[in-house]
Amino acid sequence: MKKKTKQYRSPVMASIHETAEGLHAAGLMSKLTMRKFDEMWLTPIPRLKARQIRDLRLREGASQAVFARYLNVTTGIISQWERGEKQPRGTSLKLLALVARNGLDAVA
Structure with a gap:
């Protein structure tokens, strides 16, 4: 199975997210915290009138x-x-x- 490639808005954002993934893999960040962290990177969807x-x-x-x-x-x-x-x-x-x-x- 092919691994999904993530795309980031900037190299800085990519580095921050990869660091968080490393912390999670090392057991220093919980799954719940990682999920909340991932949600922060989603583009907000504004309501339209x-x-x-x-x-x-x-x-x-x-x-x-x-x-x-x-x-x-x-x-x-x-x-x-x-x-x-x-x-x-x-x-x-x-x-x-x-x-x-x-x-x-x-x-x-």
Whole structure:
């Protein structure tokens, strides 16, 4: 089985994380502490307001139907998000954050 390669934002972050992994391997850092440490490195996912979702879709030049296909949701859900009737959560919210940061091609 191929080992998963981790990517870091900078060489400094890579060094800090590798040091923490070493401390954990040596028994100087508990599994729970290591898990919390790993969570610190995750990119925070901000909640998006209805207007922000609509603006994001329009910025990408996509119809609701096309946007829905990229995000693997229904057109009705996109419409509900844009009207503020529902809020994206979980994977949908993560995909919207990726689109906001890197464009629609990031999830193609």
